[in-house]
Amino acid sequence: MANREALKDFQARLAVRLQEARDEGVSVSSWLAVESAGGHFLLPLAQLGEIFPWGGAQSVPYTQSWFMGVTSLRGTLTGVVDLAGLLGAVQPRSEQALLESSVLALNGALEVNAALLVDRLAGLRGVQAFVASEPSAQGSPVYFGSAYVDEQGMRWQELDLQALSRHPAFLSISA
Numbered sequence: 001m002a003n004r005e006a007l008k009d010f011q012a013r014l015a016v017r018l019q020e021a022r023d024e025g026v027s028v029s030s031w032l033a034v035e036s037a038g039g040h041f042l043l044p045l046a047q048l049g050e051i052f053p054w055g056g057a058q059s060v061p062y063t064q065s066w067f068m069g070v071t072s073l074r075g076t077l078t079g080v081v082d083l084a085g086l087l088g089a090v091q092p093r094s095e096q097a098l099l100e101s102s103v104l105a106l107n108g109a110l111e112v113n114a115a116l117l118v119d120r121l122a123g124l125r126g127v128q129a130f131v132a133s134e135p136s137a138q139g140s141p142v143y144f145g146s147a148y149v150d151e152q153g154m155r156w157q158e159l160d161l162q163a164l165s166r167h168p169a170f171l172s173i174s175a
Contacts (some may be wrong), residue, residue, distance in 0.1 A: 049107050
């Protein structure tokens with residue numbers, strides 16, 4: 001219950017900060033920074049929907065190991081994809097680790113009822129939060145955008161959720 005309240009507070013603070021930035025004419029952050037299986041990712045805010053605490057998912061037989069199952073998010077049946085697993089990381093999670101995870105619904109405009117399971121929300125980021133950027137490495141998945149490096153030397157990989165939601169691997173959940 002405490003996780004739900006903390007998440008609601010985070011969403012409320014996020015909405016207030018975004019509105020204040022728009023009112024002041026400040027450039028608004030472009031990404032939600034998340035961590036999953038030790039990876040650092042930037043997810044475009046325009047391609048995301050709501051943030052939910054992990055509440056479990058009904059498993060679906062004969063699906064990929066990264067497909068966590070389906071859950072109801074605000075009355076809509078939604079498939080939950082483990083972001084780290086989809087990207088190839090094998091990370092068994094304890095029940096406690098799952099309880100600390102978040103589910104990020106994809107924006108309805110992407111026309112796919114899917115959400116991503118991530119380990120931790122790391123806040124909002126804009127281009128000004130980084131000291132360097134580089135194009136995606138040759139051979140990277142088509143949904144990899146640029147990589148950004150922050151002042152601490154941490155590398156953040158941008159993910160194009162629209163391209164991801166259309167990618168055959170994402171759409172093929174059967175094992």
